[in-house]
Each structure stands twice: as C-alpha cells, then as structure tokens.
Amino acid sequence: MATRKVLQVTDDFDGTVLSSYETVHFGIGDTTYEFDTTPQRAAAFHTDLLTYLEVSRPVHHSHATPPKTTRVPAAGSGPTSTEQKRAIRDWARTNGFRVSDRGCIPGDIVEAFEAAHNSAGH
Structure with a gap:
C-alpha cells in the first residue's frame, strides 16, 4: 500500500484552495509577517507598496541586537x-515653525533660532 500526502494551500484572504500561490513576507516595526495568496493579489500588494518603497531606504539588520542608545545633547548645544x-518657542511660532508648549525643542528649530540671531548680530 502506498501513502500519498497532499498539501493544500488556502488563500489567507478568502479561504479558497490555491493551485498556484505566493507567500508574501513583509515587516513593520520589529515584527515580520507573511500571508499566502494568489500571484495576482501578491502583485497588487507589491504595487501598493511601491509608493512607500520609492521614498524609503533599505536597512540591513545584523543578527546581533543593536545596543539601546539614548541621545544626549552636547554641552552647550541646547x-x-x-x-x-x-x-x-516665541521666535519659532512667529517664523512659522510648529513647536509644542512643553518638552524638548527640536534641534532644527534651535539651530534656525541661533542662525537668525547670530546673523542679526553680525
């Protein structure tokens, strides 16, 4: 007697049995996902991502976990x-920058403020 095992892959979207399929892998944040679907739906997924891929840059991960870092401003930088x-904050709002009432002031705003005041004094 012979044994025959059959693998049936179903579309993760609608549950239909697929004669031809693709497993799509993608990641968001620190999590990687995958789904099985038709080649057409996989192509549509990739087409939808093109808008984001065109403005993105690749990040190559090492197998080691990168060390956690905390940004510490240089002395006298803030x-x-x-x-x-x-x-x-008052200067930034007057000059069209959006800045919160509390918390850290973004470095680009501090730099713009310093540049405006240094050039005004010279």
Missing part, C-alpha cells in the same frame, strides 16, 4: 534656561 526656551 537652550538651558526657561527664559531662553520661551524665547526660542
């Missing part, structure tokens, strides 16, 4: 006093 932070 506003120190409450008054200085308030002045930067």
Whole structure:
C-alpha cells in the first residue's frame, strides 16, 4: 500500500484552495509577517507598496541586537534656561515653525533660532 500526502494551500484572504500561490513576507516595526495568496493579489500588494518603497531606504539588520542608545545633547548645544526656551518657542511660532508648549525643542528649530540671531548680530 502506498501513502500519498497532499498539501493544500488556502488563500489567507478568502479561504479558497490555491493551485498556484505566493507567500508574501513583509515587516513593520520589529515584527515580520507573511500571508499566502494568489500571484495576482501578491502583485497588487507589491504595487501598493511601491509608493512607500520609492521614498524609503533599505536597512540591513545584523543578527546581533543593536545596543539601546539614548541621545544626549552636547554641552552647550541646547537652550538651558526657561527664559531662553520661551524665547526660542516665541521666535519659532512667529517664523512659522510648529513647536509644542512643553518638552524638548527640536534641534532644527534651535539651530534656525541661533542662525537668525547670530546673523542679526553680525
């Protein structure tokens, strides 16, 4: 007696048995996903991603977990006093930047503020 095993792959979208299929792999964040579907649906998925791929850059992961890092501003690189932070926020809003009322002031805003005030003094 012979034994015959048959593998049936079903479309993860609609449950139909597929005679031809593709397994699509993709990742978001730290999670990798996959689904089985028709070649046509796989092609449509890839076409939909093209908009994002055109503006993205590849990231090559090593097998080792990268060390966790914390950004520490260089000495003298950021506003120190409450008054200085308030002045930067006021200047930023007046000059069309969006800045929150609290928290860190983005570096590009601080740099623009410093550039505007350094060039005004020279």
